[in-house]
Amino acid sequence: MSSLIEHREFSLVDLLDRLLAGGVVVTGQLTLRIADVDLVRIDLNALISAVNDQVPAPWGDLT
Numbered sequence: 001m002s003s004l005i006e007h008r009e010f011s012l013v014d015l016l017d018r019l020l021a022g023g024v025v026v027t028g029q030l031t032l033r034i035a036d037v038d039l040v041r042i043d044l045n046a047l048i049s050a051v052n053d054q055v056p057a058p059w060g061d062l063t
Contacts, residue, residue, distance in 0.1 A: 023049035 025047055032040040 020048065020050040023047060 026044060027046075028044045030040075030042040030044075031038055
């Protein structure tokens with residue numbers, strides 16, 4: 001039995017447009033430790049989304 005797989009090509013611009021239209025949440029943690037002693041800890045929480053009339057910019061109108 002063969003399966004039918006649809007092959008689509010996306011450019012980087014198309015991929016970014018789709019991601020920003022829906023929004024992307026990026027989370028992560030980075031810890032630099034030596035001998036079980038945490039020296040540097042970085043936590044990242046970011047929401048990346050397009051700004052339009054329905055979703056205004058959080059900083060207001062700058063013009």
